[in-house]
Amino acid sequence: MNGVDEELIKKIPGLPIVMTTAEWAINAGRSNSIWTLTFGLRCCAMEMMATGAPKYDWARFGLEVPSASPRRADMMIVAGTVTKKMEPVIIRLYEQMAEPKYVIAMGACAISGGPFIYDSYSVIKGADKIIPVDIYIPGCPPRPEALLDGIIKLQKKIMKQKFRTVKEHK
Ligand code: SF4
Numbered sequence: 001m002n003g004v005d006e007e008l009i010k011k012i013p014g015l016p017i018v019m020t021t022a023e024w025a026i027n028a029g030r031s032n033s034i035w036t037l038t039f040g041l042r043c044c045a046m047e048m049m050a051t052g053a054p055k056y057d058w059a060r061f062g063l064e065v066p067s068a069s070p071r072r073a074d075m076m077i078v079a080g081t082v083t084k085k086m087e088p089v090i091i092r093l094y095e096q097m098a099e100p101k102y103v104i105a106m107g108a109c110a111i112s113g114g115p116f117i118y119d120s121y122s123v124i125k126g127a128d129k130i131i132p133v134d135i136y137i138p139g140c141p142p143r144p145e146a147l148l149d150g151i152i153k154l155q156k157k158i159m160k161q162k163f164r165t166v167k168e169h170k
Helices: 006-011 022-031 044-052 087-096 108-112 144-159
Strands: 036-040 075-079 102-106 135-137
Touching: 022 144, 036 044, 036 087, 044 075, 044 102, 044 144, 075 087, 102 108, 102 144, 135 144
Parallel strands: 036 075, 075 102, 102 135
Antiparallel strands: none
């Protein structure tokens, strides 16, 4: 070590010291303990459930047990077709989530309406038409590996989050 007495360093209680920023430490905590509000709307929900089940086991990535309450959820996974009938429900639950909050749009329907993009009187052409979406996962349906990849991308996004840029979703 450049000019530093290593023996002396070893005698100092509490060393070696890990230096970091509060921002990094809090982001690390947030990204590795995400509470999920699962919002299964159609067939994509089957793949979402499989991702949380033992074979794919999203708990390995720090996700907690899916929550039935938006008040303690950090992330909503919109998995499936967003119908106009469900629009007020999704918006209401999203608004009940505390900041900072995140949304994953899982599957073609949640991204753009999927097979219902044309000539549908009842389908909204993507979850981002009604709430802000952070991560898009294409597929019809996406496999569990794709959802896990999206979760990892969200974790990386959370790690880069600056406190001063945490946005208020309205
Ligand atoms: S994207 Fe495909 S699998 Fe997913 S909800 Fe739509 S039709 Fe079903």
